[in-house]
Amino acid sequence: MVEHIVIFKFNDSTTVEQQNEAIQKLTSLKNEISGIVDIQAGVNFSERSQGFELGLTVRFEDKQALEQYGPHEKHQEAVAFLKEIGLTDLIVVDFEI
Template sequence: MIKHIVMWTFKEGVGEAEKLEMKRQLEALKGVAPTLIDIEVGLDVLGSEQSKDIVLYSEFASMDDLKAYANHPAHLKVGAFIKPLVCERHAVDYEV
């Protein structure tokens, strides 16, 4: 199993509605992108200097499934929505 974790920092001025819409769109990929087993998205509640603003945790059966998800049209559409909202993106993929 592959676990895929992504953390983003929002650009200055991104509103609460846009943040919640990003979360909603990411969560809506479950059941649409067929190789996505599970997804969880959370907005940071701490707000420390070390914090990122939003995190995605997702699971895939294999790296091939993660690659298929990355190229799925629904995922690409969400990515196009996210790109103008964020200034940083960090990701970790690991196998368990």
């Protein structure tokens, strides 16, 4: 299995409502893209986040599933929404478990 972790930073105009909509769009990908075992997302509450406001974890069956996820149309729609609401930075970590 592969664990995919992403943390997101947004500009000051991004609302909590927009972040919650992003969470819904991201978590719904489990029903849209094959190879996803589990997906979780939420708004950060830690003050240690260095300004990153949203977290995402996606567990994939294998590396091939992760490779298919990136260019998938539904994933790209979610990425476009994140950019639309003010995404300014992100960090991605992928590892096998």
